[in-house]
Amino acid sequence: MHNRVNISDKIYWVGCNDRRTHLFENYWPIPKGVAYNSYVIVDEKIAIIDTVEKGAMDEYLDNIEAVLDGRQADYLIVNHMEPDHSGSIRSLTERYPNMQIVGNKKTFPMLKGFYGISENLLEVKEGDSIDLGEHKLNFAMVPMLHWPETMVTFESTKGILFSGDAFGAFGTLDGGIFDDELDLDYLEEEISRYYSNIVGKYGSPTQQALKKLGGLDIKMICATHGPIWRTHVADIIAKYDKWSKYETDEGVVIVFSSMYGNTEKMADNIARQLVKRGIKKIRIHDASKTHPSYIINDIFRFRGVILGSCAYNGGLFPAMETLVHELQNMAVKNHVLGIFGSKAWGGGGVRTLSKFAEAIKWEVVAEPAEALCAPANKDYNQCEVIAESMANRLKELYT
Numbered sequence: 001m002h003n004r005v006n007i008s009d010k011i012y013w014v015g016c017n018d019r020r021t022h023l024f025e026n027y028w029p030i031p032k033g034v035a036y037n038s039y040v041i042v043d044e045k046i047a048i049i050d051t052v053e054k055g056a057m058d059e060y061l062d063n064i065e066a067v068l069d070g071r072q073a074d075y076l077i078v079n080h081m082e083p084d085h086s087g088s089i090r091s092l093t094e095r096y097p098n099m100q101i102v103g104n105k106k107t108f109p110m111l112k113g114f115y116g117i118s119e120n121l122l123e124v125k126e127g128d129s130i131d132l133g134e135h136k137l138n139f140a141m142v143p144m145l146h147w148p149e150t151m152v153t154f155e156s157t158k159g160i161l162f163s164g165d166a167f168g169a170f171g172t173l174d175g176g177i178f179d180d181e182l183d184l185d186y187l188e189e190e191i192s193r194y195y196s197n198i199v200g201k202y203g204s205p206t207q208q209a210l211k212k213l214g215g216l217d218i219k220m221i222c223a224t225h226g227p228i229w230r231t232h233v234a235d236i237i238a239k240y241d242k243w244s245k246y247e248t249d250e251g252v253v254i255v256f257s258s259m260y261g262n263t264e265k266m267a268d269n270i271a272r273q274l275v276k277r278g279i280k281k282i283r284i285h286d287a288s289k290t291h292p293s294y295i296i297n298d299i300f301r302f303r304g305v306i307l308g309s310c311a312y313n314g315g316l317f318p319a320m321e322t323l324v325h326e327l328q329n330m331a332v333k334n335h336v337l338g339i340f341g342s343k344a345w346g347g348g349g350v351r352t353l354s355k356f357a358e359a360i361k362w363e364v365v366a367e368p369a370e371a372l373c374a375p376a377n378k379d380y381n382q383c384e385v386i387a388e389s390m391a392n393r394l395k396e397l398y399t
Helices: 054-068 089-095 107-115 184-213 233-244 262-276 292-301 318-330 349-360 377-398
Strands: 005-008 011-013 016-018 034-036 039-042 046-049 075-077 100-103 121-123 129-131 136-141 151-155 160-164 220-223 249-257 282-286 302-312 336-343 369-372
Touching: 016 054, 039 054, 054 089, 075 089, 089 107, 100 107, 107 121, 151 184, 184 233, 184 292, 184 318, 220 233, 249 262, 249 292, 249 318, 249 377, 262 282, 262 302, 262 336, 262 369, 262 377, 282 292, 292 302, 292 318, 302 318, 302 349, 302 377, 318 349, 336 349, 336 377, 369 377
Parallel strands: 046 075, 075 100, 100 121, 160 220, 249 282, 249 302, 302 336, 336 369
Antiparallel strands: 005 011, 011 039, 016 034, 039 046, 129 136, 136 151, 151 160
16 A cells, blocks of 8 residues: 545645654654655646655555556646655656756756756746646745755645645644644644744744735645645644744743752752742753753744853853754844852853853843852852742743
8 A cells, every 4th residue: 555645636645654763864863753755747738846755755656656557747847946846756757857947946856966967957946837737837946944055836726725844744644635634733742843843933034924824815735744734734824924024922941051969059049039029830850851842842932042051171061052052043032041050160151151141142131140169148149049040031921
């Protein structure tokens, strides 16, 4: 039995699940796996929309053959050139030698660079369209969502947006393909973690894309990862709108790096003081135990962030250094910050976190707390000041 699901009468999902890969892009943990989605429109002309990662290629080609039933593909629409979606292009061109590859002017240099392909190309620009017979494909450029060549394809007769990586999710499609067939509560974190880590840096391009697509009558969204959205279309668009504006909820993410437990004691103290001041949504992470993708996801959700690090070789503990580098690289906006830490002699953890605050331009709610060796009463008092200042600032922002 092949993986093919009717999206409409003549449009099929021919994707694959990947439960073997541990790290997406060899960095982001995917404990629930990931799906690679590809689609086929069978009309007077046949169009394949996006492909899959090369490790799933044999299954993928079988899926397509089961749909085409001996016919040849006329077009391959390449919305995004990242290899988890373009990895099967060369095999498809060998299978369907007359197939035209449809992309924009930024697609084709990547196509040649990755796969050495420079023939049978059809360039499309903003607003161009292709008639397949009953179906009409319309193209819109959405650069930096999240690569410069990215575009989306809108099938206007059925109102289906083939959105590339936008509106995607981590997690395999376990029997269900559509959003209303799946347990979205189970996938909730994988949907937001996908956005925050893969797309999150590109809030402004996401906003531009949402405005551009706002006039379309979108009845279904077919992304290249995650579920096909047909029941919760407005919900996922609203989430992307909120996330790309860096809008957050009232709550605090506390992240610490601690070698011998002293900085962790300060983290627990701050959390207790926050609770006493009415803050319930608190997430504490040990940067050495939790992958940055989960921490960043929480930071995208909650306005307050309190970071603490012991000193390590005159700077930050390596796990915290990795996290703040990611946050700065992503240019995450609109947060309020508290800083704490410990040192045994020369310090460096708190000092480096203060430099990070200046660079990322987050509001710092209070003076840092920095313990010498183990935290003393004066250090816990300053932790209380940080917690009180953070709680008061969040109340100002959310009341």
